[in-house]
Amino acid sequence: MTKFFMRLSQLFALVGGIVLSVVILITVFSIIGRTGNSMLHSTFAQTNFPALATWLIDAGVGPIKGDFELVESMMAFSIFAFIPLTQMTNGHASVDIFTAWLPMRAQLVLRMLIEILFAVVLIVIAKQLEAGMASKMRSGQITFILGFPIWWAYAASLCGAVMAAVVGVYVALVRVSEAVTGRIILADEMGAEH
Numbered sequence: 001m002t003k004f005f006m007r008l009s010q011l012f013a014l015v016g017g018i019v020l021s022v023v024i025l026i027t028v029f030s031i032i033g034r035t036g037n038s039m040l041h042s043t044f045a046q047t048n049f050p051a052l053a054t055w056l057i058d059a060g061v062g063p064i065k066g067d068f069e070l071v072e073s074m075m076a077f078s079i080f081a082f083i084p085l086t087q088m089t090n091g092h093a094s095v096d097i098f099t100a101w102l103p104m105r106a107q108l109v110l111r112m113l114i115e116i117l118f119a120v121v122l123i124v125i126a127k128q129l130e131a132g133m134a135s136k137m138r139s140g141q142i143t144f145i146l147g148f149p150i151w152w153a154y155a156a157s158l159c160g161a162v163m164a165a166v167v168g169v170y171v172a173l174v175r176v177s178e179a180v181t182g183r184i185i186l187a188d189e190m191g192a193e194h
Helices: 002-040 043-048 049-057 067-088 106-137 151-181
Strands: none
Touching: 002 049, 002 067, 002 151, 043 049, 049 106, 067 151, 106 151
C-alpha cells in the first residue's frame, strides 16, 4: 500500500512541478514582453525607428494576455500537488526542540495526533474547494480577460486537494498503527528539521 501511495504522490509532484515550470515561463515571457512593449512605446524607439517599433507592437510584442489569470489558476493546483509527497516522506518542517527529549512512545503518539489533525484539515479544505467549485459552476462566472470558467481552476485544485486528503488519511492511519505497535512503518525519507 505504501509503494502505491508513494508512486501516486511522486506522480502528482511531477505534474505539479511541470505546472509550476509553465507558471514560471508564463511569468518570464510576460515580463519580457511587457518590458519590450514599454521600450517600443518609448520616445527613443518612436523617434529612431518608428516603423519597426509599430510593426513589433502590431505583431504582438507585449505581456501574455491574461497572464495573471493563468498564474493564479495554476498555482493552487501546483501547491496541492506537492502536499501528498511531502506527507509520505515527512517533508514538512518540524521543530522538535521541545519533544526530542520525550520517550519514543510519546513521540509516536504526538506524531499520530498531528497527522490525524492534518488529515482532518486536508479533508475540510477539499470539501470547501468542492463547495466553492459547485458555487462557481452554478454562477457561471468567467475570468475577466481570457473568459474561461472560474470553476476550471477550482476543479484542478480540487484534484490536488482530494489526493492530498487521501494521502493524509493514509499517513494518519499508518501513524495510528505505529503508535499502537511501536513499530515504524513509514520511515522519514526527507524530514526538514529545524
